[in-house]
Amino acid sequence: MIEVPVIIVGGGPVGMMLALDLDAQGIRSLIVNAEATTRWLPKGSTHNARTLEHYRRLGLARHIRALGLPADYPTDVGYFTRLAGWELARIAMPSEAEKQRQLLANPTDWPTPEPILRCNQMYAERFLHARVASSERITLRYGWTCTDWAETADGIDATIERADGAREVWRASYIVGCDGGRSIVRRKLGIHYDGETLDQAYLGGPMVNTHVRSSDFYRRTAVRACWQYWAVNAEVRSNLVALDGRGEFIFTGKLRSPDEQPDEAAIAQRFRATVGADLAVEFLGHSTWIGGQAYVAERFGSGRALLAGDAVHLFTPTGGFGMNTGVDDVANLAWKLTACLKGWGGPRLLQSYETERRPIAQRNTGASQQLARNVGAVPVGAAIEEDSAAGAAARAEASAFLSTFGEEFASIGVQLGARYEASPLIVPDGSVPPPDDLVRYVPTACPGGRAPHVWMPDGSALFDHFGRGFTLLCLGGEGDARPLEAAAAARHVPLTTLAVPGAEARDLYRRTYALIRPDQHVAWRGDRLPDACDALLARVTGW
Numbered sequence: 001m002i003e004v005p006v007i008i009v010g011g012g013p014v015g016m017m018l019a020l021d022l023d024a025q026g027i028r029s030l031i032v033n034a035e036a037t038t039r040w041l042p043k044g045s046t047h048n049a050r051t052l053e054h055y056r057r058l059g060l061a062r063h064i065r066a067l068g069l070p071a072d073y074p075t076d077v078g079y080f081t082r083l084a085g086w087e088l089a090r091i092a093m094p095s096e097a098e099k100q101r102q103l104l105a106n107p108t109d110w111p112t113p114e115p116i117l118r119c120n121q122m123y124a125e126r127f128l129h130a131r132v133a134s135s136e137r138i139t140l141r142y143g144w145t146c147t148d149w150a151e152t153a154d155g156i157d158a159t160i161e162r163a164d165g166a167r168e169v170w171r172a173s174y175i176v177g178c179d180g181g182r183s184i185v186r187r188k189l190g191i192h193y194d195g196e197t198l199d200q201a202y203l204g205g206p207m208v209n210t211h212v213r214s215s216d217f218y219r220r221t222a223v224r225a226c227w228q229y230w231a232v233n234a235e236v237r238s239n240l241v242a243l244d245g246r247g248e249f250i251f252t253g254k255l256r257s258p259d260e261q262p263d264e265a266a267i268a269q270r271f272r273a274t275v276g277a278d279l280a281v282e283f284l285g286h287s288t289w290i291g292g293q294a295y296v297a298e299r300f301g302s303g304r305a306l307l308a309g310d311a312v313h314l315f316t317p318t319g320g321f322g323m324n325t326g327v328d329d330v331a332n333l334a335w336k337l338t339a340c341l342k343g344w345g346g347p348r349l350l351q352s353y354e355t356e357r358r359p360i361a362q363r364n365t366g367a368s369q370q371l372a373r374n375v376g377a378v379p380v381g382a383a384i385e386e387d388s389a390a391g392a393a394a395r396a397e398a399s400a401f402l403s404t405f406g407e408e409f410a411s412i413g414v415q416l417g418a419r420y421e422a423s424p425l426i427v428p429d430g431s432v433p434p435p436d437d438l439v440r441y442v443p444t445a446c447p448g449g450r451a452p453h454v455w456m457p458d459g460s461a462l463f464d465h466f467g468r469g470f471t472l473l474c475l476g477g478e479g480d481a482r483p484l485e486a487a488a489a490a491r492h493v494p495l496t497t498l499a500v501p502g503a504e505a506r507d508l509y510r511r512t513y514a515l516i517r518p519d520q521h522v523a524w525r526g527d528r529l530p531d532a533c534d535a536l537l538a539r540v541t542g543w
Contacts, residue, residue: 004030004139005341007158007172009146010179011038013121014309014326016128018176019138020058021334025468027341028137030170032160034179036143038125041285042211042250045120045227045241046320048415050450051327052114053463053520061114064127068119069227071097073245075118077409078226079402081233081385084276086395087223088232089402091409111416111443112453113461118227120243120250121323141168146184149175151303174337176306178330183311191299191307193314198292198369200376202237203316206255207291208262211284212271213248220277231274232378232398233385238274248284255288262286292316292376294369296361300354308333313361318371319411321364328418329357335469335518339541344492348424349542356420367414367438378402413437420521421448425540427524429511445509445525451516454505462500463520469494470523470540471516476506479513480529487533493541515540 006022008015011033019029047055047064055061069075075093080086094102099115132138141160149158156175161167177185198204218225229240239252253270255262264283271281297312309326333353339345378401381394417436420426426448433446443452454462465471470488472481472495481497488495506512514525515536523540530536 001157001169001171003171004028005173006030006337007032007146007149007156007170007175009158009175009177009183009185010309010311011035011129011132011140011142012178012180012309013125013128013323014330015176015178016125016132017054017327018178018308018330018334019132020060020128020135021054021330022338023132023135023137024058025334025338026137027338028139030139030141030172031132032144032146032158033140033142034145038122038129040122040126041287042209042241042243043121043287044317044320044323045118045243045250046324047117047119047124048320048324049112049114049116049412050415050418051324052117053112054327054331056114056461056463057466057520060128060131064119064124065096065117067123067127068244069096069242070245071095073227073242074225075227076224077228077230077405078223079230079232079398080223081395082231082274082276083221083223083229085233085385088395088399089405090226091406093227093409107455110453111412111441113455113463116410116415120241144168146179149185149188149305151305156304173341174304174306176308176330176333176337177311178307178309178326180310181314183307185305186297186307186311189299189302189305189307191297191302193295193297195293195295195314195365197290197294198316198372198376200292200373202254202291202378203318203372203375204292205290206258206260207289208253208255208267209287209289210251210253210262210267211243211248211286212251213282213284214271214279215247215282216279217247217249217275220279221275229274232380232402234380234382236270236273237380238270240274254291258290262288292369292372294365296358296365300358301350306333306350306353312358313365315365315368316372317368318375319368319414320409321368321411321414324415325361325364328360331519332357336542338518342492344494344541346538346541346543352423352425352542356423356425359422360418363436364414367411374405411438412441413439416441416450419449421446423448425517425523425542427536427539429525443508445511445514445522447522447524449522451514451520451522452508454500454508457501462505465498466516466520467494467496469496469518471496471498473505473509473514473516474499475509475512475514476503477501483529484515484533484536487537491534491537491541493537
């Protein structure tokens, strides 16, 4: 029997981020992952602003920003009849280098210090794997399967096995299933998904992603470079996403049935039909999946077993919300596990995980499915490729429809707008937050939401000064934090006090004090500290 505080089943980006977050708090963990290493197959290519803020909190953001596409590569999304045919619409978006220049030139125009990044998940996973492997507090069992686990009176006993017959038994205080749609942790808990799958012409039903290399793509195609290329015609509907800017792509197409296996001859034909030219193409791998999914688990755990990522929500990739929602899940969960393990977290703290995150999963899967419906509804007239009046009319209709798609690739309200005001851990102050809007974000310090970003006088972000535990902001540089500091010390709650000078932050937060949780959400704010600081801390820590 080997002991560790937390067992994490599933070593994808969500599981690794949970381990790294716990590691930053001094908590040891075990990652069990059935595959021998991270998958070298492309998946999602969007790390949204909130995920980048979590990377930044752990000191990872600048390293991940250096991965994937070259810094000067455009991130436009182009829609074409075929790449050698007519361009129907283009959603222009800045390269990584342009975003960073804009951020430096006009920092107050950005609601975050970490704008969205286009980088395929496989590159980030490889980097995260190197980080978890280098930690003395994270034990890796890649190439092992969790075959069984059981909750005991005081913890979790889990059995893991390797293909060669090796077997280990581990004991932990908690187990977290980050092991995807077929999660053994969720299945053993008897928890099911609620939701539906769309049935439509594209991004509904069985799909295949193919990792392709085409060395002459950029030389043989005359179109201005894009991050995503979509082909829309009567013969083929497909999507091509640039991975490295040198000739590697994810190529996505629909299968006829869930049982159909990827046929490389058919995929090559579809690739050439997408491009409209006879290009050389090399296949590096295939993965099948189901488009149009929007599922959320009926519960996010039970007792000492919790779930995160795809184990509790399944998305269609439109919008790029899937992995990002999972990363936000474990940012919420990690500090609560830490608090319980270190003794300052109350008996209701872990219960709040589901209360806070399940509504966000429902919101985000719904947004993703609506975007998928839009993709499936693109009008494709029979004459769309004709050089005729009918063809021009069909292209104009498709172009008008496609030109409205910009928010699929931004959705800043989804990225930054998650709110927990219904949580028992949040202390309301009578204020009403702005309406939830998937495409707009209005910074607000109303309790429950993400703490608004502010640049400090030295050019750093306010977020960079938050502590690992709670942070009490004294806005405008005013206030006496000693009563709350004394109450926190008595409860062993980690608390950092931060004086924030200037009127900008005070005007944005609209109070003299704001108490920020370890996951950067506002727990409480006020113009004076409460008379019962102990009661405030008892509430926000689950007692």
